[in-house]
Amino acid sequence: MRKTLAIAFALSAAMLSAQEFKAGSQVSDFQVRDLDGKAVSFSALKGPITVVTFIATQCPVSNSYNQRMIELYKDYTPKNVKFIFVNANRSEPANEVREHAKRVGFSFPVYKDPDNVVADRFDAQVTPESYVIDSSGILRYHGSIDDEMNASRVRTQRLRLALDALLAGKPVPAMETKAFGCTIKRVHRVS
Amino acid sequence: MMMKRAIAFAFCLPLFAAGTLEPVNEAGFQKLVLSHKGKVVVYDFWATWCAPCRAEFPQLVKLQARLRSQGVKVVTISADEPEQKAAAEAFIQKFGVQGPAYLKKADDDDHFINAIDPKWSGALPALFLYDKSGHKVRSFIGETDMAALEAAIRKLL
Numbered sequence: 001m002r003k004t005l006a007i008a009f010a011l012s013a014a015m016l017s018a019q020e021f022k023a024g025s026q027v028s029d030f031q032v033r034d035l036d037g038k039a040v041s042f043s044a045l046k047g048p049i050t051v052v053t054f055i056a057t058q059c060p061v062s063n064s065y066n067q068r069m070i071e072l073y074k075d076y077t078p079k080n081v082k083f084i085f086v087n088a089n090r091s092e093p094a095n096e097v098r099e100h101a102k103r104v105g106f107s108f109p110v111y112k113d114p115d116n117v118v119a120d121r122f123d124a125q126v127t128p129e130s131y132v133i134d135s136s137g138i139l140r141y142h143g144s145i146d147d148e149m150n151a152s153r154v155r156t157q158r159l160r161l162a163l164d165a166l167l168a169g170k171p172v173p174a175m176e177t178k179a180f181g182c183t184i185k186r187v188h189r190v191s
Numbered sequence: 192m193m194m195k196r197a198i199a200f201a202f203c204l205p206l207f208a209a210g211t212l213e214p215v216n217e218a219g220f221q222k223l224v225l226s227h228k229g230k231v232v233v234y235d236f237w238a239t240w241c242a243p244c245r246a247e248f249p250q251l252v253k254l255q256a257r258l259r260s261q262g263v264k265v266v267t268i269s270a271d272e273p274e275q276k277a278a279a280e281a282f283i284q285k286f287g288v289q290g291p292a293y294l295k296k297a298d299d300d301d302h303f304i305n306a307i308d309p310k311w312s313g314a315l316p317a318l319f320l321y322d323k324s325g326h327k328v329r330s331f332i333g334e335t336d337m338a339a340l341e342a343a344i345r346k347l348l
Binding site for chain 1: 238240241242243270272274299300301304305311312313314315316332333334
């Protein structure tokens, strides 16, 4: 009995930490909350190409990308790319996210991911961290927006390269990339 | 004679000014690991912009002071941008970091992160614990419980 319980706990812990959406795999529906707390589904927000980006209000790295995110939204929305910006930090409540978005001039909505359920399904670890999903629901890109926190030293526009490739019907040059960033402040789960 | 020998010895030592950051790239990190064989080492990747990194930094300095005599070393590597080097140096000076400290010098962060640990996302803070043989035995990503880190270190002594 003890052994069964131990296995059950180990399995549930593994399931809690399991990454569900991997590069090349299908992304199933998920829900985020708007800043009034209303649930909104990925299926209602997605487009032919969808970018999901985890961001933060207090992370200097995420904040260094605010203008770049505004420009991405401005440049790619006319190309029918949809953007879902998500704040999964337990330490940054909806009212702070709303105030931050207003202060930095975001032209797009930001959603909350209570209990970092969506961040867990993507296995998102840092802010900012982006995911690109194609029209078939396949995850085609996971990683950083570009290769430099300092905008003046950017050499590779990674997210733009992925979007341009998908829009042209070509393979994404690099499906997975990494960058230094702030950890997503997750809820503490008993495991 | 004694004086001459002392001067010669001083010149043989690596020229690390206390409280300054030496650049380290992927190859340099591997050399660091080799040079610390025989010690249990915690490599602390941090940045001035990372609040939890700043919070745990003094705890790591204290941990190192407490366990130094048992062959434990904490090596700090700042992931700050070159523009923040002075701020990072001012920060480590505040805590009186012993021994050389480093600043990440990577042509490509993606490549640098993978060279340290392919499983690492690049999230900070990140601590990598190496045993006396120079093998990485554990990583601690995000806010770290110092008691858990110390327990993991003590298992390697």
